[in-house]
Amino acid sequence: MRLLILGTGKMANQHAVRFAAIPGVHLVGAVDTDPVRLATFCEAHGIQRAFSSVEEALDWGEFDGVTNVTPDAAHYATTMACIAAGKHVMCEKPLATNYPHALAMTEAAEKAGIVAMVNLSYRNVPQIHAARELVLSGRLGSVKHIEASYLQSWLVSKAWGDWRRGPEWLWRLSKGHGSNGVLGDVGIHILDFVTFGAATSIEDMTCRLRTFPKAEGNRIGEYYLDANDSFVMTASFGNGALGVIHASRWATGHINELHLRVYGDKGAVEVIHTHMDSQMRVCLDDDVETGTWRTVDVLPVATNYERFVNAMRLNMPTEPSFRHAAELQRILDLASASEEMREEVQVG
Template sequence: MRILILGTGGMANTHAKNFAEIEGVELVGGVDVDPARVEAFNSTHGIQRGFGSLDAALAWGEFDAIANVTPDSIHHPTTMAALNAGKHVFCEKPLATDHTKAMEMTETAERLGLVNMVNLTYRNVAQLQKARDIVQSGQIGKVKHFEASYLQSWLVSKAWGDWRTESQWLWRLSKKHGSNGVLGDIGVHILDFAAYGAGSDFSKVFCRLETFDKAEGNKIGEYDLDANDSFAMTAQLENGALGVIHATRWATGHFNELRLRVYGDHGSVEVQHRHDWSKLFTCLGDDIETGVWTEVAVDPVPTNYMRFVEAVRTGRNLEPSFRHATNIQKVLDIATVTDRDKYEHKV
């Protein structure tokens, strides 16, 4: 299987490393508008061919699939071009910047019979996979309530770099540079984390967004710092469960932490995931009377990269698919509307 890496920024290195480790996969090309960057990327990963545009790569055409690691606002036009050229696509999240574009990508991929998957990276967390299994098996009974959070601190701490001087962070704070803020950036992750772990899609949401002052005039160079920094959401799932979801870049002391608690009438599960460890806890059976939580050991699970390769090889699409990511994008779009209208909307 031959893969083209489209976009050679920071996350592209993760794609290249993971795909290169899969037996039978060959990285055959890198694409970037910056010649120096694509040359350096190809040298690092032993890729022979470099291209300055997707059009040039498609004209060559000697590959089966692309890993689309371009900025969010570029996902739609590049993915559409790749699909129409008959290439399978593994796209970074979010699939698109709005539901309409995401749906066009989904319907095109499905109509053409091409494998389409989105790199919702926390599907790789074995503890989340196991939590979903426990919920769906009925061990916690009927799901009544859930709570989920995604906490980052890079607007406070320089542990990941200085956002005030580095474009890789500044663009995430600027609408005109394609950012939908914390809602679009990490909101897509925690919404998927919550719905997947709780075993049900969303039915209703209400969201509040907030953008805090970060610099004089809220502007640094060409970047207007106008994208949201925090959100707080109430949501109901199709299974009837009610819950809360929140995320922020101002969570001092939390570099990159996701948490999900799912409460049923016969037990509960909790997933904690950080950049350096993951844990799963359950409160089941007699323990619900004493409030005792037990840590559960889990085995590793196949990564999204592995599943994408399997999907291309078998011709059978796997999750997380474009359609699933499109449904999440609909929730994100509606969340923005509810912030404007100040009342709950159905999904």
């Protein structure tokens, strides 16, 4: 299985390591507009062929699939070119920067009959799969309330480096550099975490966004710091539950944490994923009367990287799909509209 890596920034190193560890997968080429970064990346990962554009790589064409790790704003054009060439694609999240582009990518991929997958990386957490199975089994009963959060603290601490001095962080705070803030950056992760883990969909919601002052004049060099830092969403779910979803980069004391809590009339489940570890806790059966929570061990699951390779080998669809990611992007677009209109919007 021959794989091309499109984009050689920080996240591309993770892709290269994870794909190279899968038996039978060969990293045959890489693409980047920065020749120095490209050369450094290829040397680090033993990649023989380097290309300055996706068009140049496609003219060569000696590969089966592409993992697209370009910046968000480049996903649409580069992925559409790969689809037109009949190449399987795993694209980093978000699929696109708006729903119309995400839908166009989805429809093009489905028409071409290629494997089209989005790297919603928290699908690699076994506990979220176990929580979903528990919900679907009916052991929680009728789900009434759902809570989900994505908490980061990199605007508060230097645990991830000093964001004031690094362009890899500053662009995430600037609309002019292609960022839709925390909503666009990690919002898609927590929306997938909650809808997949709770085995449901979002039917309607309201959303509020907030951008906090971070520097004099809200500017550092060329970066105007106007992208949202926090969001809070209230939602009605397809299973009849009511819930809250929120995310922030100002969550002091939380390096990188995702939480999901699903409450039914017969039991409850909680998933906590941090940069250190993951756990699933349940309150079931007689424990409901005493409020006793127990940690449950879960089995490992295939990673997104393994699922993508297996899907290519079998030439069959897999999840998380382009269509699923496009629906999440539609919710994100509607969340921005909800903030602008200051009212509830219908999703379903």
